[in-house]
Amino acid sequence: MENGQLTWITNFIWGIADDVLRDLYVRGKYRDVILPMTVIRRLDAVLEPTKQAVLDMKAALDRAGITNQDAALRQAAGQAFYNTSPFTLRDLKARGNRQQLEADFRAYLDGFSSNVQEIIDNFEFRNQIPRLAKADALGALIEKFLDPSINLSPYPVLNSDGTVRLPGLDNHAMGTIFEELVRRFNEENNEEAGEHWTPRDAVKLMARLIFEPIADQITDGTYLLYDGACGTGGMLTVAEETLLQLARERGKQVSVHLFGQEINAETYAICKADLLMKGEGDAADNIVGGPEHSTLSNDAFPGRTFDFMLSNPPYGKSWKSDLERMGGKDGIRDPRFVVQHRGEELSLITRSSDGQMLFLVNMLSKMKHDTPLGSRIAAVHDGSSLFAGDAGQGESNIRRWIIENDWLEAIVALPLNMFSNTGTATYVWVLTNRKPARRKGRVLLINATEWYKPLSRNLGKKNRELGEEEIRLIVDTFLQFEQTEHSMILRNAAFGYWKVTVERPLRLKGIEPERAYTPRELKALRESAERADDAPPVIKKLHKPGTVPDPLRGLFEVTIHGKPRVVEYEPDTELRDTEQIPFLECQACHTPGHLPSAEDERTAIEAFLRREVLPYAPDAWYDPASLKVGYEINFNRYFYKPKALRTLEEIRADLFAVEKEVQGLLNDIFGGHLV
Incomplete structure (x- = not known):
């Protein structure tokens, strides 16, 4: 079917809302009726030819006392779903009595198989029936969806002479119409910024970034795709189409299975409905969701691994309720979020106000490590994922875990205002556990903020898009892996740093400079004595003779009663400071893939302090116990043009x-x- 015909059908369905629902619903609520009715009419049309076979099978199974009927009824319907009520929508169209229509329509809905029941329940469509019936709009709604000028059936409508009057609508075409309706409703409604809909151009880019680099390595076989925040399923279906196309071009026979999880009931229903309408009943069964199925606290696929994963998790959205269900910040033992890394336990738990990076961690926990291709991941994040979190905190630990495992392949900065309900800067992260040799130990940053096409009209905050030319340019820049005006190749160590606390001694007037003070005396001195830069430092500890001095670590050699002794000074909390020391202070870290050793760490930190701190504060030292490792990706620093x-x-x-x-x-x- 041509695009013009698909657009005409979409416009017709879109117009039903104005014809039937105006004055009954506010415009933002039209979707509550139109989307589930579109699903119901499509499924009804698909089931019409086998309706009697299903009824006969149902009667036979009942007579035989067989209770587990699902498989037999699916077989009779020839589909992954069925309806055992005695009605079709055409039967209901003839109902003249309003009360009888409502009762029969409810019976009709109750006759659908369990997978369709779940869709209807998550749409909460039964809640709309009393309102529609009371306003006498239910019959008009059914009649509009049965209008002879449109055909939502996969079978052609014939003229009396046998010629085709209306072509059939195959599963792909029906899915396209449904996705277009969903897009329009999403653009009409003002949703929270963290729940924006991912535009198709961004999804196409993500799909190509995970598939094109390994397109020539695709072999005959089965591939599993996963999205832990799948929304309406657009990422999964676009990714599936992209993989199948690349396989066909290379003469490969591949089977693709989709898996997803979505907490929002309506978008979950849309996703399952879309897959059912596309004839992907098995895939629909692999979509798990609803309010009780949060990906973070209730993983639907524990222990399962996937070949390819895509996601656009919510930005800036609290996950406090998940955190509480998982035992609180100190009680979480989920192996997805508390990992062993380089001999230490690393907490990947982020602030409760924003859980977007935990969705990325969830995907990384599902990577395949025993296959030639491993796993490839593309995820959209806002700018906070690049730098939020101090050294040792969850966000920084996640970046550390990813980069030190050498999984981060590239980050692409997208143009501003690409999403319809958020103007924040967005970035595509591309990750894999099978980096090619030339990419090992390195990360590619691509600044694509200037590569876009302006929209002819704004869609909320969205006024830019990626055309085919821009997508091609970004993917080619990724594949070429070269240093250019818009792309930079950086060593993994470029993003790491040590954070240390730098101390200076407490200097007080009137003290005895050659003796150590007890904690109680120190407390009294702080309250009574006067600070002065030219006063002697307060000693808090005298070390045993023979202790090796180490001034940068706070072990100073002084003369006490004519003898050399090693002492520790009481730090002045008012002069306390921190220093962030780049890993690249370590010369060995300039080698791609090298991680600093303990000796590298000490040498680099001390060289930095001697150069940047001691010339201005000769009595300063750092506290080794305060040392924390951090990672941040200061994207703008690398592409800033004064x-x-x-x-x-x-x-x-x-x-x-x-x-x-x-x-x-x-x-x-x-x-x-x-x-």
């Missing part, structure tokens, strides 16, 4: 122009008498 300064000639010309303008104003005020 604005060119104006020349002196330009500035002089502006000054002369202003002077001339002022002179003219003064002449106007004083009537030309100003000399």
Whole structure:
């Protein structure tokens, strides 16, 4: 079917809302009726030819006392779903009595198989029936969906002479219409910024970034795709189409199985309905969701691994309720979020106000490690995922875990205003556990913020999109893996740093400089003595003779009663500071893939302090116990272009122009008498 015909059908369905629901619903609630009715009419049309076979099978099974009837009824229907009520929508169209129509329509809905029941329940469509029936709109609604000018059936409508009057609507075409309706409703409604709908151009880009780099390695076989925040399922279906197309172009026979999880009841229903309408009943059964199925606290696929994963998790959305269900921040033992890394237990638990990075961690926990291709992942995040969280905190630990495992392949900065309900900067993360040799130990950053097409009309905050040319440009930049104006290749160590606490001694007037003070004495001194830069430092500990001095670590050698002793000073909390020391202070870390050893760490930190701190504070030291490892990705630093300064000639010309303008104003005020 041509695109023009699909658009006409979409417009017709879109218009049903205005024809039937106006004055009965506010515009933002039209979707509560139109989307489930579109699903119901499509399933009804698909089941029409086998309706009697299903009824006969149902009667036979009942007579035989067989209770487990699902498989036999699916077989009789020839589909992954069925309806055992005695009605079709065409039967209900003839009902003249409003009460009888409502009762029969409910019986009709009750006759659907359990997978369709779940869709209807999550749409909460039964809640709309009393309102529609009371306003006498239910019959008009059914009649509109049965209008002879449109055909939502996969079978063609014939003229009396046997010629085709309306072509059939195959599963792909029906899925396209449904996705377009969903897109329009999403753009009409103002949803929370963290729950924005992912535009199809961004999804296409993500799919190509995970498939094209390994397209020539695709072999005959089965591949599993997963999205832990699947929404309406757009990412999964676009990814499936992309993989199948690349396989066909290379003469490969592949089978693709989709898996997803979604907490929002309505979007979950849309996803399952879309897959059913596309004829993917098995895939629909692999979509798990609803309010009780949060990906974070109730993983639907524990222990399962996937070949390819895509996701656009909610940004800036609290996951506090999940956190409480999982035992609180100190009680979480979920192996997805508390991992062993380089001999230590690493907590990947983020702030409860934003759980977006935990969805990425969830995907990483489902990577395949025993296959030639391993797993490839594409995820959309906002800018906070690049830098939020201090050293040792969950977000930073996640970046550390990813980069030190060498899983991060690239990050692509997308144009602003690509999403219809958020203007925040967005980034596509591309990850794999099978980096090619030339990418090992390195990360590619692509600045695609200037590669876009303006929309002819704004869709909320969305006024830009990626055309085919822009998508191709980004993917080619990824594949070429070269340093350019819009792409940078950085060593993994470029993102790491040590954070240490730098101390300076407490200096107080009137103290005895050659003895150590007890904690109680120190407390009294802090309250009574006066600080002064030229006062002696307060000693809090005398070490045994023979202790090796180490001034940078707070072990100072002084003379006490004529003898050399090693002491520790009481730190002045008012002078306490922290330093963030890049891993690249370590010369060995300039080798791609090298992780600093304990000796590298000490050498780099001390060299930095000698160069950057001691010239200004000779008595400073750092506390080794305070040391924490952090990672951040300061994307803008690498692509920042300072604005060119104006020349002196330009500035002089502006000054002369202003002077001339002022002179003219003064002449106007004083009537030309100003000399």
